Every structure is written in C-alpha cells, then in structure tokens.
Amino acid sequence: MNVYEEIGVRTVINACGSVTRLGGAPISPGALAAFTGAAGAAVPLEELQAAASRILAGVTGAEAAIVTSGASSALTLGAAAILAGLDPGRMERLPETSGFPNEFIVAREQRNGYDHAVRAAGARLVEVGCNELVAGSGVRRTEPWEYEAAIGPNTAGVLYVHAADARPRLEEVAALARRKGLPVLVDAAAELPPKRNLTALIQAGADLVAFSGGKALRGPQSTGILCGKRRLVASALLQMLDMDDHPELWSPPRELIDRSEIAGMPRHGIGRGFKVSKEEIAALVAAVRAFQQGAYDEEVALYRPRLARLAKDLEGLPLSTRIVAPDDEEQFPVLQIATHDSGRDAMEICRRLRDGEPRIFVGHARLHEGYLVIHPLCLRETDFAEIARRIREETSGEPRSRGA
Ligand SMILES: *Cc1c(COP(=O)(O)O)cnc(C)c1O
Numbered sequence: 046m047n048v049y050e051e052i053g054v055r056t057v058i059n060a061c062g063s064v065t066r067l068g069g070a071p072i073s074p075g076a077l078a079a080f081t082g083a084a085g086a087a088v089p090l091e092e093l094q095a096a097a098s099r100i101l102a103g104v105t106g107a108e109a110a111i112v113t114s115g116a117s118s119a120l121t122l123g124a125a126a127i128l129a130g131l132d133p134g135r136m137e138r139l140p141e142t143s144g145f146p147n148e149f150i151v152a153r154e155q156r157n158g159y160d161h162a163v164r165a166a167g168a169r170l171v172e173v174g175c176n177e178l179v180a181g182s183g184v185r186r187t188e189p190w191e192y193e194a195a196i197g198p199n200t201a202g203v204l205y206v207h208a209a210d211a212r213p214r215l216e217e218v219a220a221l222a223r224r225k226g227l228p229v230l231v232d233a234a235a236e237l238p239p240k241r242n243l244t245a246l247i248q249a250g251a252d253l254v255a256f257s258g259g260k261a262l263r264g265p266q267s268t269g270i271l272c273g274k275r276r277l278v279a280s281a282l283l284q285m286l287d288m289d290d291h292p293e294l295w296s297p298p299r300e301l302i303d304r305s306e307i308a309g310m311p312r313h314g315i316g317r318g319f320k321v322s323k324e325e326i327a328a329l330v331a332a333v334r335a336f337q338q339g340a341y342d343e344e345v346a347l348y349r350p351r352l353a354r355l356a357k358d359l360e361g362l363p364l365s366t367r368i369v370a371p372d373d374e375e376q377f378p379v380l381q382i383a384t385h386d387s388g389r390d391a392m393e394i395c396r397r398l399r400d401g402e403p404r405i406f407v408g409h410a411r412l413h414e415g416y417l418v419i420h421p422l423c424l425r426e427t428d429f430a431e432i433a434r435r436i437r438e439e440t441s442g443e444p445r446s447r448g449a
Contacts, residue, residue, distance in 0.1 A: 069266030110272035140167030219250025264332030284314030
C-alpha cells in the first residue's frame with residue numbers, strides 16, 4: 046500500500062505534464078536525496094539562501110537568485126522588491142502603496158491568472174496594446190511605442206510574460222524600460238526547457254526573472270527561483286525571511302544583503318507567508334544543477350518512441366493521432382489524439398478517463414477543439430499501455446449515450 050492509499054486517496058496517471066493541480070513534475074532522484082540530506086541539521090536560512098544565490102547566479106548569469114515557494118510567489122516578491130526597493134518603511138506598508146509609484150505596465154495579450162500574484166504585492170496593472178488575434182479582429186501584436194506611451198510618474202516597472210513567440214521581444218521591452226530607468230519583471234515559470242532560457246532572459250535585459258521549480262526543473266513542486274539584480278533580489282529575500290532577531294545581532298550574508306544600504310532592520314514582510322524550507326532550498330539547487338547538466342536528457346529522448354508506440358496501440362480506432370514535436374529537441378513532444386470521427390465528445394471521454402480505473406488525466410487544453418493530448422513528462426513506462434487500453438475501451442464500439 047502506498048502512502049496515498051494509506052490515507053485514503055486514489056492516485057492518478059498524469060498525462061497532462063507538470064500541472065500544479067496534479068502535484069507537478071516527478072521530483073528528480075538527486076533533488077529527493079538532497080531534500081532528505083538537508084533534513085538532518087539546522088542552518089540559518091539567510092545563509093542557505095545566500096549559498097543558493099551563489100550557485101543559481103552561476104547557473105543563470107544573474108547577479109543574485111533566491112529560492113521561492115513557486116514562480117507565483119517569485120512574482121509577488123519580485124513586484125514587492127520593485128515597489129519597495131531597500132526602503133524598510135515601504136516594505137512595512139506593502140501592499141499599501143500610496144505616496145510612491147505602483148503601476149506596472151503589461152501587454153493586454155499577456156494578462157493571465159498569475160498576474161494576481163503581482164497585484165497581491167500592491168501593484169496596479171496598466172494594460173497596453175490590444176488582443177486582436179484572440180478577438181479575430183486584426184493582425185497586430187502589442188508594439189514597443191505602446192509601452193513607452195503608458196509610462197508616467199506613477200510607473201514602477203514593467204511586467205512581461207515570456208513565451209518563445211511573445212511580442213514585442215523581451216530585448217525591445219527591456220531596452221526601452223532601461224532608457225526610462227524602469228525595471229522589468231519577467232514571468233518565465235514554464236519557459237524551461239530549453240536550458241538556454243536559464244541565461245537568455247537575463248541576457249535579454251530582464252531585471253528579475255521568475256522560474257517554476259516544480260515543472261521541468263523537477264525540484265519540489267512548491268519551489269521556484271527569483272533571479273536578477275542583486276539589490277532587487279535582496280529586497281525580495283528581506284520581505285520573505287523571518288525577521289525575528291535583535292537588530293544588534295542580525296548579520297545577514299553581506300554579498301547578498303548589505304546592511305549599510307538599509308536604513309533599519311525590516312519586520313516580517315509581505316512575503317513572510319511564502320516560507321521555503323531548508324530541505325526545499327537544498328533540493329531545488331540539486332534539481333537545477335541536474336537540469337543544467339543534462340541529467341534528464343536521456344529520459345526526454347525516450348518520450349518520442351513511447352508516444353509513437355501509444356499511437357500505434359490506438360490504430361484501428363475511430364481516432365487520428367499525431368505527435369507534435371517542436372524542432373527544438375529539448376522541448377517535450379506530445380501526442381495529439383483527434384476524437385472527431387469517434388462520435389463522442391472529447392470532454393466526455395476526458396471525464397470518463399478521469400473517473401475510470403486506473404484514473405487517467407489527459408491534457409485538457411484542446412478539449413473544446415476535440416483533441417485529447419498526452420504529455421509524457423509524468424508518465425511511467427507502464428502507464429502508456431494502460432492509457433491505450435482505457436482510450437480503446439472508451440472509443441471502440443457504439444458511442445455511449447451522454448452521461449451513461
Ligand atoms: C506555472 C506558472 C506559474 C506558477 O508557477 P508555480 O511555480 O506553480 O507557482 C506562473 N506563471 C506561468 C506562466 C506558469 O505557467
């Protein structure tokens with residue numbers, strides 16, 4: 046009996062990839078060993094974060110980096126750092142921002158559910174551009190001049206959600222922000238792989254970048270990275286750390302937090318609830334090193350043949366399958382299964398797969414278009430045959446009436 050069965054929870058086969066709702070990506074063996082190894086001793090967390098910063102700065106090319114409780118909290122902390130800088134008075138007031146700049150400019154087409162994390166710090170989002178492509182009303186994306194035209198006395202920074210096809214390109218947005226003295230906070234939570242993004246976004250001029258630790262990095266699901274300019278990362282760390290010590294005794298690691306730059310010792314900040322444990326910090330550092338050194342590459346190379354085998358196992362059914370594989374071989378291939386000829390509704394098949402035995406969660410991003418998607422990241426080798434068997438059961442023979 047596994048630990049979940051012991052407490053009465055049925056496990057699922059996760060064919061969705063590293064989605065948070067199903068517990069994220071499988072933690073890597075190296076990260077798990079580091080997690081266990083870290084549990085046996087006590088360590089000052091600010092020193093551990095400074096050590097993690099040295100290593101993660103080396104990996105990302107940033108001045109500094111800390112381990113956060115997910116990319117989402119990295120966004121809140123990054124926004125808090127931009128809003129407060131190293132001013133303990135501002136740190137104390139957040140998310141209250143009256144009296145200092147609090148606007149973050151963001152492209153309307155980049156707005157998403159995670160911008161709540163930025164607003165939570167006290168930021169007010171100012172949208173620029175249109176979303177013509179989604180509206181089906183035009184061909185143009187957001188343009189650099191639109192950011193520039195929105196900058197005013199209340200502008201604190203720029204929020205940018207990275208994707209390979211995001212427009213305008215990060216280089217352009219970062220360059221215009223730099224000319225205006227404004228920092229750029231980049232959400233790159235799911236932008237790894239490719240490995241080159243560990244350094245590329247900092248190189249493109251981002252002041253702060255948030256990565257998720259529980260996606261393809263395969264650290265603990267509850268981790269993330271905030272990397273970038275040292276003063277901003279220091280501010281973020283100060284607003285996350287537990288600050289219950291005597292100012293006379295407080296001696297943070299100087300290479301990250303220089304006391305002479307701060308007017309006084311801040312109290313618990315807006316990020317105090319985003320606690321990261323010593324075990325999580327140690328595990329995330331191990332995971333990042335493994336990812337960077339290519340420890341997962343061999344496994345990633347198996348995904349394509351496994352998906353091809355699954356496609357073959359589905360032959361003869363009223364489905365058509367296609368492996369969608371990006372040119373970049375670091376990116377994960379997925380198997381797209383079109384259900385249009387099956388006489389069944391993709392949403393209904395998805396529901397039945399979730400409710401069946403074993404419980405199978407397939408990728409659900411394209412159900413409305415009639416596609417099931419199989420993402421290989423969280424699948425064990427034996428899962429593929431189970432998926433084929435269950436899809437066969439749900440799609441062969443006469444379509445069941447809905448809800449039957
Ligand atoms: C997953 C994701 C996040 C949140 O990352 P967590 O590490 O789960 O907090 C934020 N932004 C985007 C674009 C994401 O895909």
